Amino acid sequence: MREKTYVEDVNRSIYDIKNEDKDSYKLEEGLTTKIVEQISSEKNDPEWMREFRLKSLEIYNKLQVPDWGPSIEGLNMDEIVTYVRPNTHMSAKWSEVPEEIKETFERLGIPKAERESLAGVGAQYDSELVYHNVREEVAAQGVIYTDLESALRGEYAEMIKEHFMKLVPPTDHKFAALHGAVWSGGSFVYVPPGVSVEIPLQSYFRLNAPGAGQFEHTLIIVDEGAYLHFIEGCSAPKYNVANLHAGCVELFVGKNAKLRYSTIENWSKNMYNLNTKRAKVEEGGTIEWVSGSFGSHVSYLYPMSVLNGKGARSEFTGITFAGKGQNLDTGTKVVHNAPETTSFVNTRSISKGGGISTFRSSVVVTKNAPKSKSAVSCQSLMLDSESRSDTIPAMDIRTQDADIGHEAKIGRISDEAVFYLMSRGIPEEDAKALIVSGFADNVSKELPLEYAVEMNNLIRLEMIGSIG
Amino acid sequence: MQEKLLQINNLSVSVEDKKILHGIDLEVNMGETHVIMGPNGAGKSTLGNALMGNPKYIVDGGDIIFDGESIVSLSADKRAAKGIYMSFQNPLEVPGVSLGNFIRSAMEHRTGKRIKLWDFKREMKQAMDILQMDESYAERDLNVGFSGGEKKKAEILQLLMLKPTLAILDETDSGLDVDAVRTVSKGVEEFRKDKKRSLIIITHSTRILESLNVDYTHIIVDGKIVETGDASLIEEINARGFEKYEQPDRREQ
DSSP: OOOHHHHHHOOTHHHHOOOOOOSOEEOOBSOOHHHHHHHHHHTTOOHHHHHHHHHHHHHHHHSOOOSSSSOOTTOOGGGOBOOEEOSSOOBSOGGGSOHHHHHHHHHTTHHHHHHHHOSEEEEEETTEEEEEEEOHHHHHTTOEEEEHHHHHHSTTHHHHHHHTTTSSOTTSOHHHHHHHHHOOOOEEEEEOTTOBOOSOEEEEEEOOSTTBEEOOEEEEEEOTTOEEEEEEEEEOOOOSSOEEEOOEEEEEEOTTOEEEEEEEEEOOTTEEEEOEEEEEEOTTOEEEEEEEEOOOSEEEEOOEEEEOSTTOEEEEEEEEEEOTTOEEEEEEEEEEOSTTOEEEEEEEEEEOTTOEEEEEEEEEEOTTOTTEEEEEEEEEEESSTTOEEEEEEEEEEOOSSEEEEEEEEEEEOOHHHHHHHHTTTOOHHHHHHHHHHHHTHHHHTTSOHHHHHHHHHHHHHHHTTOOO | OOSEEEEEEEEEEEETTEEEEEEEEEEEETTOEEEEEOOTTSSHHHHHHHHHTOTTEEEEEEEEEETTEEOTTSOHHHHHHHTEEEEOSSOOOEEEEEHHHHHHHHHHHHHSSOOOHHHHHHHHHHHHHHTTOOGGGGGSEETTTOOHHHHHHHHHHHHHHHOOSEEEEESTTTTOOHHHHHHHHHHHHHHHTSTTOEEEEEOSSSGGGTTSOOOEEEEEETTEEEEEEOTHHHHHHHHHTTGGGSOTTOOOO
16 A cells, blocks of 8 residues: 555656657658658568558558547548667666656556565566566466567467457557557566466556657456456646557456456657557456446546457446546447346446547347346436537347346536535535545445545646636 | 634525525634524525535625625635634445545645544544444444434544534424434533534424524524524524414425
């Protein structure tokens, strides 16, 4: 547990401190065959990966941008730098990480959290991992936690080739194709059968370079009967130019295995967050998503669970906070593709200061999935009359024998409740923050304590200055 | 602290452009208990809300002086910090915020000091014992799923913990059974043990008053105080109701 002083010391500025972007090696802006080939040779890709990238670029050029969600007109791919390599190599010792970069992660509390509450940490800065380490006792259990590039050339090369972008193929959508072409960094985790990783692993993604894109790929395989909690954090300082995040997360949850995947995303408000996350769950396995979306200018984010074996389970707990200038389109998808599969979706979304928050969900129950159960519950809270909240649930049920429930609530923050709390001596801002934190309690109680504290702190920061 | 704790001068209040109070004058000295009675819609709760600073209630004229200072322009939290408390007629439900954490946070705002968890828990237990509340209530979300009686007990619990100098009890006894009224009364008596504390009890029944020493009784009808007396006025209202104060042409509230 972090001590209280840490919590009180946190303020928005830690996310916004930008390091001068000077020593890094970067490719030209835009997206061409030449750039993709440069990235590939820079990374010393195996031949199949080089071909995969070029093929993905072809697909990218053929696909249209989505026309059903928030506008991404402000994003001009010709101006995005797809590859920025920090002036360092990956290390397993913080002492070998360049001072300035190390300080950034210190401010974000990563090395401290690693010492106190994590089994392993990966830290990515712009396009490359600068730090990766896993505790000895965890490694001794046979758990692999490394950057994807090393994994591509190591012992697990075949496993990567077998799984890489198989759940999220480049043909999935335009930004999946983009990811396939220019991906860089990210983590590979393999948990062997029956191994339970008692404390979480965490990867932190920091995008420092202005006008750049981050395209990390996270590939996690939790083998039969194993357990893992993986935490992903992301942030960036704010710039006046558009930044792009088009990462990809592929999770393979084996028979009777369980994976909990938690994300606290706090991208700066010039970020286009077009991220794709997907999990495939085998018989008796469980995927638990915990997802907090606070940052970015525009988000498209719908972690998807494919329940592919009998009795597989998915739980999605999410919160989205859209403030001024933010249009966050978030939600989840579940495909029930085997008998007796279960999914629970429980989300909260908050909008304020003209922010737009849209909850979008899709539950598909195929004819292979009799006796399946799904319950979707989403609640929205608007903090003022200029903000907007929408709920777009979709259901496609192809079997008679399924138990499906959906409930949605949209409301405004109650003036009476604010007055009630104020009448006890709590100032207006704090009263509103208390109501909003309480509203978000479903998510914060799913998070490890220090992240719950960080999330509540983010809510407080968002609330400050909201009083007109 | 002044002997004269609260002074309401010619106070007029409207809600959503509807004038409710028409020139209320009232003085409450330190240690006094005042009862405000009146028929439904007379403006009793409006007076409570206006004193507490509910922004929905607009002061059109007059002044409220508390502890020597005008408070009409202060927000509710600042009034609370000065020592005013109101027990709500319909306490609001706040999901995700536990009763215990809420009270502790309110106490810290009120005193400007951190309160040690251990001290807090001990004090809270004492207050909960008086109100016959199970300690587990501290962990429950504020008022969520509480019965009517539990909500009112939680209001009195906050009163005991926050220790204001002026407490306004707005229909605290309404909707409670005999036992619950007795328990709540015990809490109010506990609050009154400190002789410097004052009470304004808004009610249209008299059950909560049986165990309290009432100094003054005010009858509000149609937004005006039509009569002020001592505790014996309560008996009279009990026997005869408000009919004698009501105009036959009284506009509907």
